[in-house]
Amino acid sequence: MLIQVENLTHIYNQGTPFERVALREVNLEIEAGERIGILGPTGSGKSTLVQHLAGLLKPTAGRVLLEGTPIHSKGATARKLRLQVGLAFQYPEDQIFEQTVFREVAFGPRNLGLDEAEVAARVNWALEMVGLDPVAVAQRMPFTLSGGEMRRVALASILAMRPRVLILDEPTAGQDPQGRRALLDKVGAWQRETNMTLIVVSHALEDLARLVERVIALREGRVVADGPTRQVLSDVKLLRAIGLDVPQPVALLQALRQAGKEVRVDRFLPAEAASEIARVWGLRGSVT
Amino acid sequence: MRPFIEIENLKYVYPSFIPPHAGGQRGGGGQIVALRGVNLTIEQGEFVALIGPNGSGKSTLARHLNALLLPTAGAVWIDGLRTSDAHNVWAVRQKVGMVFQNPDNQIVATTVEEDVAFGPENMGLPADEIRHRVDDALAAVGLLDYRQYPPQMLSGGQKQLVAIAGALAARPSCIVFDEPTSMLDPVGRRQVLDTIRRLNAEEGITVLLITHSMSEAAMAQRVLVMEAGRMVMDGPPAIVFERGARLRALGLDLPPIVDIAQRLQAWGLPLPQGVLTVQDMVDALC
Amino acid sequence: MSALPIGMYVPGNSILHRLDPRVKMGATLVLMMIPFAVHGLWGYVALSTFVVTAVLLSGVPLGALLRTLRTVFWIAFLMFFLYLFTTPGEPLLALGSIAITRQGLLAAVAQIYRLCLLVTVASLLTFTTSPIHLTHGLEAMLSPLERARLPVRELAMVLTIALRFVPTLQEEIDKIAKAQRARGADFRTGGPLRRARNLVPIFVPIFVSAFRRADELATAMDARGFRSALHRTRMRKLRLGSLDLLATLIVMGLVLTVIWLG
Structure with a gap:
């Protein structure tokens, strides 16, 4: 077992008029190499949970274990452990501070205490992983890049630490459709190449459908669903209850089913839904 | 009668600094040609969506509609007023309101009602009239109960509704929405889109909605597509989305239902033209 | 927070x-x-x-x-x-x-x-x-100084906007600090000089973002017809x-x- 979350409770501003319970006795188990999506409306506790997974918050009660060791405890061992979890916040380009792309991406590896040759190798590797040409961009000022490129530099700066667990909070927020697709493809490729554990927080059900195999849904600080992606994302009742839009392909299949057609409803990508309709309507050439 | 918005051969070149909102066009530092001759008319009461990849000039065009930017060449008329005439600026800004992407960076005051009052206060209206307009605007977006709230206690969607109320309080004929939902969660997105739709249908407000979401664009009566500073498509959603290959080449998507319909048609299923919604599709199939 | x-x-x-x-x-x-x-x-x-x-x-x-x-x-x-x-x-x-x-x-x-x-x-x-009342009260109490050419109304507006952005900046500092800690930044050890230098990864992004916010806010204020504090009337009269x-x-x-x- 890679990560265990035990009875985790988190309360902000405890004992003040602004007290807010963000997580209530959450229990989770995550295996190495899993690809997990986290869903939930604003205020459901998603960001609090992922910050706990990265050891950035102190639990009000309960604990988070990474390979059996509490990730928030003091001392060098726990710090080393925390650095095995990479967390990209929403709009990660906001964290960029260095004068060159190289130094920005090298910040994390240097903090790991690696020697300069290894740092340089990791920077190159990470830039290539995010689809940037190291030769072309390494010495450029990050602030002269486009918004999409800055996002990729920020992600590279996390990848360069070679985390065993990578957490992405809304990685495609604010990107145009093409940028979205390109980024999702990249993330999938990193995961396959490094076999890291991937945790993606997103409202975009289509993004999750493309990337993850297991989805955890939160609502008001509690886990309300935890299961295979296909099952959770086609649970119309659940999605409505947590305030999410039912993916249009699922809504369509659901409506067809209600009209008496024998279609499966757990097809949330347009291509999959089209194939399903084609199968039931007996169209030729539709096998994908 | 003249159309409400008239744009004639509009060209815009950014001076040699980096425009903060020019997305994908940033870099280099030299002059950036953002608009290369745009012609467009929009009638009072229309609901128009504007799509295009990052850096195609959407935001630059939007900023011309209330004289935040003035044409390098060509002209923009709002309700017959030319935006480049200096004495028209305040009238133009009253007629066309704007709502931007980041809900946090457009709220100026520490309570909801004080923020909504900002526009009318700038117009120099008497206190009673401002109060009246603020109440009307908050009622129109359903935030009357939140009038005393500090902005940081609102959700992203509610903050955007405050921004919409702030625009409404100036009693504009048109509101330009520059990616108003891209930083919101699905709940906030729905709140904002429902409000936009209602303002258009019930109050007759002309809407220009810039978006990256094809499903949002499909809600409009008319869809405009920009690429590299030019208007490359203009028509009802059913017609624009028929050109799936062209849109994909521009880095855009299709709304999921249109995507499904086109795949089925390609496999030989006869479907009527203009299938946009789940209901259209169910009607066609069953 | x-x-x-x-x-x-x-x-x-x-x-x-x-x-x-x-x-x-x-x-x-x-x-x-x-x-x-x-x-x-x-x-x-x-x-x-x-x-x-x-x-x-x-x-x-x-x-x-x-x-x-x-x-x-x-x-x-x-x-x-x-x-x-x-x-x-x-x-x-x-x-x-x-x-x-x-x-x-x-x-x-x-x-x-x-x-x-x-x-x-x-x-x-x-x-x-509330901050709005506080600035309003201050503005009213200082208004006699307008005769001495002190831009009291502008100052009140600046103060309002500053107060408005305190919570936003607080949240942002918290987020950036956490993001850099997740990349191994250490804000707790070392002498005073070293500690000050360690804050660069927080301050640079905060400044960059503050400038962007200021720019966007100015655009939004322009769009809402802001000219100068002198043209304005107020909704609330004390x-x-x-x-x-x-x-x-x-x-x-x-x-x-x-x-x-x-």
């Missing part, structure tokens, strides 16, 4: 919340000065009764007030011993060359009392007055009501009582 900012406005509808900000600011000033006119026990009793009543009327949670008082604990601690050991007079207890005197003990207690009163009164003002008159009379009564009691 992990810690609550000190003295943050607590929304409510108590009598204190409803008072005109000018009255509250005036009363706060008076109450901050009045302890220096108090010398006898009965003066302290009158003053304390007044302040305790005000705290109870405000409906502000006592925990929040205590948290604020805790921030001055060390200053109070130091002041207490300073006065205790340095005031000459009739000795109560002698420890070698240092003597604790009766006068010293009284002076030390009086200083702590004054400090706590100061903090209580000031936080009562910020707890019960008007003194009977409650304000009553409060003013009560505070004046308190001042006279305290002076009379000596």
